[in-house]
Amino acid sequence: MTLSQRIRNLPKVEIHLHLEGAIPLPALWELVKKYGATDEVPDIATLADKFRYRDFPHFLETWMWKNGFIREYDDFTFMAAAVAEDLTHQNIRYVEAFHSPGDFHELHGLEVARITEAVRKGLDSQRAGIEIRLIADLTRDFGPDRARGWLAEIAGTQSMQIVGIGIGGSEHNHPPEPYEGVYDEARSLGLRTTAHAGEAAGPASVWGALRCLKVDRIGHGTRAAEDPELVEFLLQQKVPIEMCPISNLRTGVVETLAQHPIRSFFDKGLLVSVNTDDPKMFDTSLDAEYVALANELSFSLTEIKKLIENAIDSTWADEPTKTRLKTELAEA
Ligand SMILES: [Zn+2]
Numbered sequence: 480m481t482l483s484q485r486i487r488n489l490p491k492v493e494i495h496l497h498l499e500g501a502i503p504l505p506a507l508w509e510l511v512k513k514y515g516a517t518d519e520v521p522d523i524a525t526l527a528d529k530f531r532y533r534d535f536p537h538f539l540e541t542w543m544w545k546n547g548f549i550r551e552y553d554d555f556t557f558m559a560a561a562v563a564e565d566l567t568h569q570n571i572r573y574v575e576a577f578h579s580p581g582d583f584h585e586l587h588g589l590e591v592a593r594i595t596e597a598v599r600k601g602l603d604s605q606r607a608g609i610e611i612r613l614i615a616d617l618t619r620d621f622g623p624d625r626a627r628g629w630l631a632e633i634a635g636t637q638s639m640q641i642v643g644i645g646i647g648g649s650e651h652n653h654p655p656e657p658y659e660g661v662y663d664e665a666r667s668l669g670l671r672t673t674a675h676a677g678e679a680a681g682p683a684s685v686w687g688a689l690r691c692l693k694v695d696r697i698g699h700g701t702r703a704a705e706d707p708e709l710v711e712f713l714l715q716q717k718v719p720i721e722m723c724p725i726s727n728l729r730t731g732v733v734e735t736l737a738q739h740p741i742r743s744f745f746d747k748g749l750l751v752s753v754n755t756d757d758p759k760m761f762d763t764s765l766d767a768e769y770v771a772l773a774n775e776l777s778f779s780l781t782e783i784k785k786l787i788e789n790a791i792d793s794t795w796a797d798e799p800t801k802t803r804l805k806t807e808l809a810e811a
Contacts, residue, residue: 500757559601
């Protein structure tokens with residue numbers, strides 16, 4: 480059996496995945512057609528070509544362009560069902576997935592609670608063998624006041640299986656500190672916390688997320704590598720780091736995968752996991768990430784299993800769920 484077949488067979492876990500960046504291209508193209516944009520995007524190949532980026536801001540611009548085709552509550556159900564089915568086919572067993580309802584409130588005037596309900600309905604249509612929980616991404620570009628409002632709206636939708644919050648978006652323009660109150664509020668509602676940090680901005684952003692927002696996890700953390708004191712802190716405090724290697728390559732955070740700090744972080748003993756971020760916008764999958772780490776950074780199959788175990792330890796699942804996922808992994 481080849482290494483890629485062995486990786487394919489491993490039961491996997493993903494904790495940094497944006498639903499709106501994981502829509503299989505045929506499903507997204509259906510939405511493009513629904514809204515009559517076939518002059519601009521005549522076929523799936525043209526859609527795939529849109530998903531190549533000059534830099535991180537260009538990626539964010541493309542992200543919002545794509546969100547223009549998710550306009551009605553039914554579209555959220557449709558896209559979430561397509562994402563869940565795709566994840567199941569990759570032998571992914573447990574996911575904590577971001578969704579960004581605020582983007583669509585701003586774009587199309589939709590209500591964040593109803594968006595969340597529509598997403599949940601789509602996810603639940605594909606229950607077999609996979610558990611998907613939600614992290615509300617309170618996109619930082621719209622500021623902490625909007626974030627506080629959205630948080631209040633989703634707080635009433637506990638049955639939607641929202642387990643935490645995050646702040647994605649333009650990290651380079653919006654440092655974490657103004658979100659301190661929002662994060663305090665989320666904790667008081669029983670939610671867990673993560674923040675994109677050390678992706679489009681440097682170590683100061685990671686320090687801010689840790690000290691000011693008191694996050695449970697760091698999203699990306701790639702540029703923490705620039706500050707040895709920070710790396711030591713992440714190690715000592717066992718802060719889970721949701722790393723997304725191919726995403727960082729596609730948006731130019733690293734120039735080559737060989738330069739990605741995941742190898743040195745892993746060797747030092749940091750609690751790093753591997754994730755796809757926006758797999759259909761970055762032409763990646765969890766299997767592809769692990770194969771690339773084996774090829775470019777010499778990760779062995781045993782080390783890849785340890786990365787999956789790290790992902791399980793980093794989830795916000797209860798202990799019986801973690802134990803079950805680890806048993807499945809050990810038996811694979
Ligand atoms: Zn992300």
